[in-house]
Amino acid sequence: MAEVRAGINMRNIAVSADGRYVMAANYLPHSLVLFDAHNLDLMKVYPVVGEDGESSRVSAVYAAPPRGSFIAALKDLKEVWEIPWPLPAEPVVATGHMATPLEPQRRHDTPTFQVRRIPVPDYLDDFFFDLEYEHVIGASRGGESDGQGGMVINLDSGAKVADLPLEGMPHLGSGITWEYQGRRVMALPHLTKAAVSLSSLATGLSGFCYKKYY
Incomplete structure (x- = not known):
């Protein structure tokens, strides 16, 4: 049993697919904090600061096993951060819903533990x-599209490939x-009304397809 403090106001943590690293997301201070999962030794602190010098709270951090990286959602910056962990020497069984062994792979040239x-x-x-972690489906809280649904971003190219016409504030x-x-199919609850949006999802060479059917 071990205990360590990652921040004053921590939102959540994510664990790498091989179970070797833990990343913590903080509202205060505005940072991401990397730990060795075996002994919780501090490895690195990432101040979350944009190109213009403005800092941001971190809403959440996620592990993306097929990409071999952490993905961070930022509250106050129009950016998504991707931080790769070292690729394993052999396939590993990922945590969470990914039950099959993952082959080592990298879809970008960002060095290990550096910010993309x-x-x-x-x-x-x-x-x-999506299941392949090629696309992130994101919703805005307080931005220009607040309450207007969400958008789909291709994590490899960084391009927006679709808008999601979801009413209210999907969670x-x-x-x-x-x-x-x-x-x-996908089901999303809403924060501002008692409703669940159901949709069918499809991905392919042409991008991401969203079809609301109920």
Whole structure:
């Protein structure tokens, strides 16, 4: 049993797929903090500061096993941060819903434990990922599109590939997907009204397709 303090106001933690690293997301101070998962030794502190010098709270951090990286949602910057962990020497069974071994892979040339900044059109501080972790589905809280749904960002290119016409304020972090009648569907609850949005999802070479069917 071990205990360590990561920040004054910590939002959540994420664990790398191989179980070797822990990343903590903080509201205060504005930072991400990396620990060795085996003994909780401090490895690195990332002050979350934009190119213009403005700092940001971190809404949440996620592990993206197929990408071999942490993905951070920022409250006050129009950026998504990706921080890769070292690729394993052999396939590992990831934590969470990824039950099959993962082959070592990297889709960008960002050095290990360095920040890859992905500019986005609006503040995205609530995330959901497709199963391949190629796309992030993000919603804005207080940005230009607040209450107007969300958007889909390709994490490899950084391009916005779709808008999601979801009414109200969807809570993407509480979303879930499953197979239904041969297709992948997604359910998202809302924060501002008693409703759940159901949609079918499809990805392909042309990008991300969102189809609301109920």
